Amino acid sequence: MSSVESFSLEKGRGGGGTGLERSTERITLLRMVFGCAAIGALLAAALFAPWIAPHDPTLDDLFLINMPPAWLNDDLAYFGIENAWAYPLGTDSLGRDVASRLIYGARLAMIVGVSVACLAALAGVILGALAGFYGGWIDNVISRIVDVWLSFPPVLLSIILVAMLGTTLTSVIIVVAVIDWTRFARVVRADVLQQRSRDYIDAARIAGGSDLSILIREVLPNVLPLLVTLFFFEIGIAITVETILSFVSLSVSSGAATWGDMIAEGRRVINEAWWVMAFPVGALVITILGLNAMGDALRFYLDPVLRK
């Protein structure tokens, strides 16, 4: 959270100056390709985890503790295995297969990320749209709540909330969504507020559309490009926050293979088994880079204003 970009209202960023239009398009294309590749790999790992992963990610083997990745493993006799490539990325301090945990970790990252993004987007869009569309006291109340929410130090609040709700997958998802819905609410509210005064809304009104249908048919489609981008960012944020919570020993327990869990564990054995931490950190960074690149690129393609 602390580190991930605040999206706020940065319009026009990275925008096409006249001289740089062509190179901007090329960079955007590059981003799109990189984003697609990263997210594609992530999705594939998440969906096909049981078929790709060589081992059960939670199965420990105290005789195979901290075994190096296959290409560095020169002591097969000590570990009593014949083929080092049975554990391609080595094992962790409980003898669990790092590669399998990484793959199942992708699955949990997707579950956490997408659920959080959906929940936060749903709450944020509804409240933000209400505030922006109706204004008046509804806007006042919702904006006040947003103000209060934005005044909490997010890391501290998430730690307190997880302490309250317990360390399950569901509670981690709820906590991050509860903290981050304001991101959507603010952006949607500002956009709806701007659109409300446009002519086509008036036209729709005169044509006799109900508030709800105007909101859904006329206003939301215009907010959509921004929402899609935010959605991708939010997935990255959620995965990062899960790591932060693992870091303070407060994330999903029950031995589930989350990347945060692996990083937190690998940190303790970093000098003996760097691979336990290095691979999930790499996966985390590539995923966030991919999501950010994808968000940026999609925004460029979807938003006619940006493309000029």
Add this chain to the structure above:
Amino acid sequence: MARLLVTIGSIFLTLLGVSVVIFVILRLVPGDPISMMLPPGATDEVRANLERLYGLDKSIPAQYVIWLRNVAWLDFGMSTQFRLPVTEIILDRLPATLELVLLASLIALVLAFAFSVLAVWLQVDSATLAIDGLAGLAQAIPDFLWALIFILAVTLFAPMMPISGRFDPRTAQDFATNFYLLESLVTFRIDAFAELTRYAVLPALALALPLAAGITRVLKGALEEAMAQDYVMLAQTKGKSRLAIVLGEALRNAMIPTIALTSVQLTFLIGGTVLIERQFSWPGIGSTAISAVINRDLPLIQGIVLVFALIFIMINLASNELYRAADPRLRTVR
């Protein structure tokens, strides 16, 4: 004048909201300071007695009213863990956090400035791509991971670099205030300043990198936009070098929107102190907050959350004002 009053009123209203939310959440969290201090063999009677001593035997609303009444007199209660007034603890630790935040922001600004100007000045695709990539990487790695990477790097490559605390505990610090860094600077004690900076630079850098990346992205965009304006063509025809134009006209025009757009990100940096201070044993309110949560030091958590809230509100206000100033079209909005 009226607007000022409304602003102050809304600050108080927000703080009140924050205090209610945190007060209720804290009392719903399992575990309380009393359970933590019950030794083997304690009876229910002992527990009841301790609850009475710490005022935890009353209902939540009643506890809140008592707390609020005391807060009106700037009395935030006693920390159950440190056994000192919360106000005193916060005043004592806040300077350390503020200095760290200040240094981190400074580092972020310098880095962002250097890289954006470089990118816009060079105007080469490969350079732009490289800087974009670096910024993306700096942003994708959260600050506490940067901190971890630095600590490991120090162990391996630079054992002389300090990784804990604010100064060498073997030396006495004879400063009049708790703003050691600032004080040593304004009193020209260069040796002390250099030594203190050595301790602060790694935690500050860990906090700064993600922010630096954020600012770079915005500033670079703003500079590019500014470079496309007519006055740049005019300056170019006058024979000014490209670098001079970037540093002169373009930067001036890009400054305000950049500050306005990134000041929100500053709140993330400040929120990040909670973890970074703990990792570097930095004696600020962030590390204090974590130990307060672990020990269920309710009055102290409440106090620290309110201080953070006040800082965040101020930054958000300033950011809104700047934004309004930067973009006249937005004046109609809110």
Add this chain to the structure above:
Amino acid sequence: MKKLLGPLAGTALAANVAFADDSTLTIAYNVSLPSWDATVGVSAVNPTIQSIYKSVYDQYIDQNPDLSFRPGLLTEWGWNEDRSKVFMVVREGASWHNGDPVTPADVVWSLERAGKEETGNPIQFLWSTLGNFTVDGNRIDADVLRFDPTIFKWMAFLTAYVLPKDYYAEVGAEGFEKAPIGSGPYMVDEYVANSFVRLKRYDGYWGEAPEFETVIFKFLPDASARVAEVETGASDITLEIPYEEYDRLAAKDGLNGVTTPVSDIGMIFINDVGVMEDANVRKAAAHAINKDLIVDRLLRGYGVPIDTLQAPEYAAFTAETTVAYDPERSKELLAASGYSPDNPVKFKIQTTRGFKPKDYEMIQAVTGMWKRVGIEAEIEVYEIAKHFDLRARDALAPAAFYNWGNSIGDPSTSTGFSMFGPSPHSTWDTEDVDAMIGPLWGEDDEDARIAGYQKVDAYIAENAMVIPLLQFVQPIIYRDGLSVTPHVANFLLPQNVSSN
């Protein structure tokens, strides 16, 4: 912080600007000291902080590194014939860090203060068993209001510190926090909460003068930061680091290591609810755990498997009570209750994470072993605060991992408080065990009391009402040129470190 340090710090600070390295000992310590009142509040009952308290304050009675008792500020103590009175003789020649002598009045005041409810001493229920103090010269006599056979052992345990009566009255509770004084070997020089405390040798100390003039405890809750501190030479000594790191650092040039089993055990509390009311399930769970394998492989040999709540150094330890590793027996027991690996019995197990060495990993290994015999346990990680809350409300999961420190090694402070139903810390509450422990609280024949607890331990082991796992081993890493005497009570006392 200096502003908060008052008169004491003022004088001390004026003298020092920089220190020669060989007169300073820097300790990378694992917990932060929050409060200087060693008799009140959360930190008073935190065993890990006691090292710092013991450097600054004296206890009524002290403990040798092997847990045997030795005089502290009291040189003699005991009961009368019928145990209706106690006597204590206060040491002559001890003085507070401000130069005032330690008097019997200080001792009486400390004991009376500890016994008052309004002070907030968490062990108040025990200190209040003494009353009506009279002083004659250096001798204090007091009435036994309620007999407790462990009162003198407690005088070497939590909250048993003597504080200065007059000074405390003069500066008040807050003043004392800012400028604490004691009668121990070191005095507080500068204290920055959550960062460090610097101690100075007190030249007026009554005992043997410690070697180091200056001692710094750096508070570093993060183990990797502590490792980095000793590895880079920023600190001279550290403790409580992962055993992998211990092995690596101990083998390094310039660093040495020492490990010692300490008075702290890891155990799985069993709550007498749900499936745990079935003795077959409990026994199966106990027999399915290969403690030796866990210690050898997971803890790299740094741990002592135990089968009762008594570690070998404790008063009621006996090698006769054992619980064998026997997974086949577990399967039979489970089969008798209708469970099998295909139809496992299910319950929840709670554990801390990163609080004790390999705590979470051990529980993962345990659930792995259980899985093979037909027990499917779901792990939930909880915080320390939540554990205490659940334990006090008797709401722990059917199985819950936690540690149990017992630096005085008495069975009443291990088996007694953890298994006796009416104690708020017991998770197992059944009448059979209560009936066995009940009479032992007031037993004044020490041998009979110990034998009684050994019988209770055997009964508990037989019925698997708790699953003791292991005694923890404390790893200490220190730089060349130092020698360290480890303390079984898990203290890292600067007065026990010297250079050679």
